[in-house]
Amino acid sequence: MAKFTKKPKDLIADIDYSKTPSTDWMDTPVEFKEHTFCWGAKGKNLEIVGFPNARDWSPAEEDWKLPHDWENTVMDAIKDRLSKYRSFKLFMDICVRCGACADKCHFYIGSGDPKNMPVLRAELFRSIYRRYFTAPGRIFGRLAGARELTLQVLKEWWYYFYQCTECRRCSVFCPYGIDTAEITMMVREFTNLLGLNTDWISGPVANCYIKGNHLGLEPHTIKSSIEFFLDDIETITGIRIEPSFNRKGAEILFVTPSGDLFADPGTYTCMGYLMLFHELGLDYTWSTYASEGGNFGFFTSNEMAKRLNYKIYAEAKRLGVKFIIGGECGHMWRVIHQYMDTWNGPADFLEVPKSPITGTVFENAKTTKMIHITEFTADLIRNNKLKLDPSRNDNLIVTYHDSCNTSRGMGLLEEPRYIIKNVCNHFYEMPEDTIREKTFCCGSGTGLNAGENMELRMRGGLPRAMAVKYVKEKYGVNMLANVCAIDRATLSTLMDYYNPGVRVTGVHELVANALVMKGEKPRETNLRQEPLPGKEGA
Amino acid sequence: MMKMLVPLAAVIVLIIVSLAGVEAAGLEAVFGIVIPYLAFIIFVAGMIWRVIDWGKSPVPFRIPTTCGQQQSLPWIKQDKLENPSTCTQTFARMILEVFFFRSLFRNLKTELHDGKVVYGSDKWLWLFAIVFHYSFLVVFIRHIRFFVGDVPDVIHILEALDSFFQVGVPLVYITGLTLTAGVLFLFLRRIVIPQVRYISLPADYFPLFLIFAIAITGILMRYFTKVDVVAVKNLTMGLVTLNPQIPQGIGSIFYVHLFLVCTLFIYFPFSKLVHMGGVFLSPTRNLANNSRMERHVNPWNYPVKVHSYEEYEHEFKDKMKKAGIPVEKE
Incomplete structure (x- = not known):
C-alpha cells in the first residue's frame, strides 16, 4: 500500500x-x-x-x-x-x-x-x-x-x-x-x-488476556520499563524512587493504561505518577497481572470486555489492598465508571476510598471503590498538600482536550482543569462548542488508532485539530493536555499533521514538572529533559 | 421523489376512500362508529404492547450520557440537571427533556468556511418542534369538549387563550394555524436541507402529510364549509357512552377528518411516532449518573472465562522471580 x-x-x-x-x-x-x-x-x-x-x-x-x-x-x-x-x-x-x-x-x-x-x-x-x-x-x-x-x-x-x-x-x-x-x-x-x-483490536485483546496488558509487556518488562523511567527521574531530580510490584498488603492498587509505559509522551505522564506517589509516600503497588487500565475488549463484545476487566478486582482482592486508583485514560473510565462494578462486583472486599493524605472520603466511589487520579490529585491541591511551582511550566501555553468518555460517560470536567490551572500559568480553553460535553474525539478511539487507516484518522480528528488551531493562532497555544493514553498517542500524530509545533501532554506530566519534591536537586530540565524556562543557557 | 410521492398518494387515497365511503356508499356507520372504535382500541393496545415490549428488555448497564460536571468532590460544583446523581435530579432532567426538548435546544450548525470548521447556534428545529408539539397538544385538549357532556372550565379557559386575538367569526384558534405552520416547517426542512432529504424515508413524510391533512380538514370545517357541530357532538358522545348513533346532516368533510385521525391513531404504535412513549424510557437520559456510588445489577450477568492470576503466574513464574517480583508459589 x-x-x-x-x-x-x-x-x-x-x-x-x-x-x-x-x-x-x-x-x-x-x-x-x-x-x-x-x-x-x-x-x-x-x-x-x-x-x-x-x-x-x-x-x-x-x-x-x-x-x-x-x-x-x-x-x-x-x-x-x-x-x-x-x-x-x-x-x-x-x-x-x-x-x-x-x-x-x-x-x-x-x-x-x-x-x-x-x-x-x-x-x-x-x-x-x-x-x-x-x-x-x-x-x-x-x-x-x-x-x-x-x-x-x-x-x-x-x-x-x-x-x-x-x-x-x-x-x-x-x-x-x-x-x-x-x-x-x-x-x-x-x-x-x-x-x-481488526488486527489492531484483536492483537491487544489477545495480549491483554494472556499477559495482562494491550502491549503484551511481560512482568519483567513492565518492571524494567518503569526502572528506565526511574533512571530519568533520578537524572532530573536527583531522587531515586523505588516503587513496588505485585506487593501484598499495600493500601492502594494503581492501574493505568499500558500505553503510558511504552511511548512518548505517555511515558512522561507515567513518570508524573511515580513522582507524585513518591512525594506523598503513598503505600501503593503496581501490578503486572492487572497491568492494563484500558479495555480493547470493549471494542469487540461485552463479554470480552468483562473477561479483560476481571483482572482489576481479582488482583485488588489477591493483594489485599483497600482501594484502587486509576490513571489517565478515556475509554478505561467509561468502563470503570459505568460497567466494572456491574460486571465483576460487588467489590465488598475493598473499602470506600479515603485519601491517606487528606482524609477525604470519596463518597462518589463508595461502591466501585476506584477513583480517578485527577480526583485524587485535585483533592491534594485543594488541601494544600503539594508544593507546586507552576512557573516551571511557563514555557507552555496549554489548552485541555476532554476525552469523549470521561466527559460524556462520567462528567469528569473540572478536576483536570483545576489541576492544570494550579500547575500552569498559561491556560486557555478551546471554543465552547468543542469542549466539555461537546468535546470532539481525537478521531482514533475504539481501537482505530492504527497506521493503515491514517486518512480516516486525520478526517475524524479534523474538528479537534481545528479547535486547537484556533487557540494556537489566538493565544499561541503550544501544548495540548488531556487525560487519555490513546489521546496522547493519536493527538500527537494529529497535531503533527494539522498544527505542527503543538505538542501533547498528560495532566500528571504537568503536575510532576511543577511538583517541588523534598530533597530534590535544583531542577534544570522538565520531564522531557528540555531546559526549564529561564534555564535555557545552562 | 418516490419517497415523498408514495406517502402523499397514500394520504390522498385515504381522503378519497372516506369521501366516497360516505357520499357514494353511505357508509357513515363504518366511518363514524366502527373505524373510530377500532382505531381507539388499536392505539391503546398498540401503545401498551410497545411499552411492555420495550420494558421486557432489561437495562443491563447504567449508561447515562453525562452533559455536565459529575458529583465528585464536595467543593466542585455539580451540574445537577445535566449530570444528575439522584432520582430527583434525574426527574428534573427528564422534565427538561420531555417538556422543553432540552437536548434539541443544544443544536448547532456545523459549516466549513475557507477550510475552517465553524459552529453556529441553530435553534430553528427546536423552536418549530416546540411550536408543533405544543400546538398539537392544545388542539388535542380542545377536542375533549366533544367527548364530555359538560365542558370543563379548563377547556373554556384554554379556548379563550387560544383565541386571544379575537379575530374572525368564529374566533380563530392560534394553535390551528401554528400546528399547520409547524408541519409545514418540518416538511420544508426535510426537502430543503440536503442531508435531511437524503436520510428521509416514506415513513417520515407520511405522518407529516397526514397531520397536515387533519389540520386542514379541521380548519375547513371550522371556518369555511361549516358542519353541524351539535350533530357532531351527538355522534362523539354516542361513541363515549357506548351508545353509538349517526346523526343526520353532518357534512362529509367531518368523516374525512375523523378517518384521517383514526388512521393516525392506528398508525401511531407501529411507527416512529412511538417516540412519544419512548422518550421516557431512554437509558441515556432517565438514569442517574451514580454508578460508582450505587451498584447497578445486570439481571443477565453470567460467569465468563477468565485468565486467572494462577495461570498467569504459572506461565511467567521464572521471569517474575528473576525480576524480583513476588510470586505465590515459590
Whole structure:
C-alpha cells in the first residue's frame, strides 16, 4: 500500500456537506477506500481468546472467509441482544430522523460522507432490524425503510461501524438520547461472531488476556520499563524512587493504561505518577497481572470486555489492598465508571476510598471503590498538600482536550482543569462548542488508532485539530493536555499533521514538572529533559 | 421523489376512500362508529404492547450520557440537571427533556468556511418542534369538549387563550394555524436541507402529510364549509357512552377528518411516532449518573472465562522471580 501523503489542505477540499450522492443510500454500495480501514484480525489472536471463525482474513479481498450460515448467526444474535438491551431495542424504534445528530459526528465533519451521519450509520443497521423484526418492514419492505441482509450489507456495516469511535457526541444532541455507541457496540458484537475484527483490536485483546496488558509487556518488562523511567527521574531530580510490584498488603492498587509505559509522551505522564506517589509516600503497588487500565475488549463484545476487566478486582482482592486508583485514560473510565462494578462486583472486599493524605472520603466511589487520579490529585491541591511551582511550566501555553468518555460517560470536567490551572500559568480553553460535553474525539478511539487507516484518522480528528488551531493562532497555544493514553498517542500524530509545533501532554506530566519534591536537586530540565524556562543557557 | 410521492398518494387515497365511503356508499356507520372504535382500541393496545415490549428488555448497564460536571468532590460544583446523581435530579432532567426538548435546544450548525470548521447556534428545529408539539397538544385538549357532556372550565379557559386575538367569526384558534405552520416547517426542512432529504424515508413524510391533512380538514370545517357541530357532538358522545348513533346532516368533510385521525391513531404504535412513549424510557437520559456510588445489577450477568492470576503466574513464574517480583508459589 502506498503511504498516506494527502496534505491537510487537499483533505479539507474534499469535504462538501451540501453534496449527497445521486443514488439513494441503499443503492450506493460501500467502497473500501485505501487508508480508511484497518487490517483484518489474525487467526491466532482470535484463537487465544476463543473467538469464532479464527482465520487470517483481509477486508480488501472479495472473500471474507465467512462461515456458510453467517446470516443465521447474525439473526440469532440480533434477537438475543434485542432481548437483553433496552437501549438497543428502543433506539431501533424511536428515531424520527430529524437530523439533529447529522453534523455532530467528527467523521461526518471530516469526510462529508453521509453514511457517517449518526442517523444514517444507525439506519444501516435499522433497515435490517425493520426487515426481520417489525411487521411493517416485513410487509412493506423498502417502502418501510427495510432491506435484505446481504454480504454487501455486512461489508457496509463493517466499514462504517469501524468508523465510529463510540464517542457519544451525537447522543448529547439527540432529543431522545439515542446513543450511536450502543448501536456500534452491538454491530461490532455481530461482526465478532463472524471473526471480523481488526488486527489492531484483536492483537491487544489477545495480549491483554494472556499477559495482562494491550502491549503484551511481560512482568519483567513492565518492571524494567518503569526502572528506565526511574533512571530519568533520578537524572532530573536527583531522587531515586523505588516503587513496588505485585506487593501484598499495600493500601492502594494503581492501574493505568499500558500505553503510558511504552511511548512518548505517555511515558512522561507515567513518570508524573511515580513522582507524585513518591512525594506523598503513598503505600501503593503496581501490578503486572492487572497491568492494563484500558479495555480493547470493549471494542469487540461485552463479554470480552468483562473477561479483560476481571483482572482489576481479582488482583485488588489477591493483594489485599483497600482501594484502587486509576490513571489517565478515556475509554478505561467509561468502563470503570459505568460497567466494572456491574460486571465483576460487588467489590465488598475493598473499602470506600479515603485519601491517606487528606482524609477525604470519596463518597462518589463508595461502591466501585476506584477513583480517578485527577480526583485524587485535585483533592491534594485543594488541601494544600503539594508544593507546586507552576512557573516551571511557563514555557507552555496549554489548552485541555476532554476525552469523549470521561466527559460524556462520567462528567469528569473540572478536576483536570483545576489541576492544570494550579500547575500552569498559561491556560486557555478551546471554543465552547468543542469542549466539555461537546468535546470532539481525537478521531482514533475504539481501537482505530492504527497506521493503515491514517486518512480516516486525520478526517475524524479534523474538528479537534481545528479547535486547537484556533487557540494556537489566538493565544499561541503550544501544548495540548488531556487525560487519555490513546489521546496522547493519536493527538500527537494529529497535531503533527494539522498544527505542527503543538505538542501533547498528560495532566500528571504537568503536575510532576511543577511538583517541588523534598530533597530534590535544583531542577534544570522538565520531564522531557528540555531546559526549564529561564534555564535555557545552562 | 418516490419517497415523498408514495406517502402523499397514500394520504390522498385515504381522503378519497372516506369521501366516497360516505357520499357514494353511505357508509357513515363504518366511518363514524366502527373505524373510530377500532382505531381507539388499536392505539391503546398498540401503545401498551410497545411499552411492555420495550420494558421486557432489561437495562443491563447504567449508561447515562453525562452533559455536565459529575458529583465528585464536595467543593466542585455539580451540574445537577445535566449530570444528575439522584432520582430527583434525574426527574428534573427528564422534565427538561420531555417538556422543553432540552437536548434539541443544544443544536448547532456545523459549516466549513475557507477550510475552517465553524459552529453556529441553530435553534430553528427546536423552536418549530416546540411550536408543533405544543400546538398539537392544545388542539388535542380542545377536542375533549366533544367527548364530555359538560365542558370543563379548563377547556373554556384554554379556548379563550387560544383565541386571544379575537379575530374572525368564529374566533380563530392560534394553535390551528401554528400546528399547520409547524408541519409545514418540518416538511420544508426535510426537502430543503440536503442531508435531511437524503436520510428521509416514506415513513417520515407520511405522518407529516397526514397531520397536515387533519389540520386542514379541521380548519375547513371550522371556518369555511361549516358542519353541524351539535350533530357532531351527538355522534362523539354516542361513541363515549357506548351508545353509538349517526346523526343526520353532518357534512362529509367531518368523516374525512375523523378517518384521517383514526388512521393516525392506528398508525401511531407501529411507527416512529412511538417516540412519544419512548422518550421516557431512554437509558441515556432517565438514569442517574451514580454508578460508582450505587451498584447497578445486570439481571443477565453470567460467569465468563477468565485468565486467572494462577495461570498467569504459572506461565511467567521464572521471569517474575528473576525480576524480583513476588510470586505465590515459590
